[in-house]
Amino acid sequence: MSYIDLLPATARHDELARVRAEKRRWVRQRKNGFLRYREPSE
Structure with a gap:
């Protein structure tokens, strides 16, 4: 069961x-240093 099924x-x-x-694609991309913690829109 997925969390989506509970909605x-x-x-x-x-x-x-x-x-x-x-979000999953963004989290899996390579990031170095402080870039790891930036939002995609920054």
Whole structure:
């Protein structure tokens, strides 16, 4: 069971999956030093 299955039916599951995949890609990218802690928009 996924955490998405626990959300109400009104939640936008496709949007949540997209945001989660985007964050996962950002976390997995190579970063050095302080860049590791910066947000993608900075």
